[in-house]
Amino acid sequence: xxxxxxxxxxxxxxxxxxxxxxxxxxxxxxxxxxxxxxxxxxxxxxxxxxxxxxxxxxxxxxxxxxxxxxxxxxxxxxxxxxxxxxxxxxxxxxxxxxxxxxxxxxxxxxxxxxxxxxxxxx
Numbered sequence: 462x463x464x465x466x467x468x469x470x471x472x473x474x475x476x477x478x479x480x481x482x483x484x485x486x487x488x489x490x491x492x493x494x495x496x497x498x499x500x501x502x503x504x505x506x507x508x509x510x511x512x513x514x515x516x517x518x519x520x521x522x523x524x525x526x527x528x529x530x531x532x533x534x535x536x537x538x539x540x541x542x543x544x545x546x547x548x549x550x551x552x553x554x555x556x557x558x559x560x561x562x563x564x565x566x567x568x569x570x571x572x573x574x575x576x577x578x579x580x581x582x583x
Contacts, residue, residue: 464488464507468498481570495519514543529558538580
């Protein structure tokens with residue numbers, strides 16, 4: 462079973478998307494802040510990370526940078542799922558090594574699950 466770490470502080474979205482992913486056959490580990498999320502990525506070594514950018518304790522940009530500079534986690538695909546839409550934010554995230562950038566308002570749960578299946582080849 463493929464493992465996903467989902468770092469999101471919005472509890473409703475976290476619960477809804479976690480259920481959708483579990484129904485699709487994934488194991489989901491959730492974290493509500495950047496520090497806890499980064500610790501989960503380092504301890505679980507998931508197949509994919511789903512990451513919000515606006516997070517308590519440590520923002521998503523920092524989490525992404527930490528994941529990508531660590532030899533153990535650098536190869537993990539990271540999908541950024543956020544409400545930030547500026548070209549500057551997109552550019553920064555791509556430069557840091559994110560696989561995909563999704564704006565929450567433009568995708569519903571089935572679309573996000575499909576995007577994850579596409580990236581994981583499942």
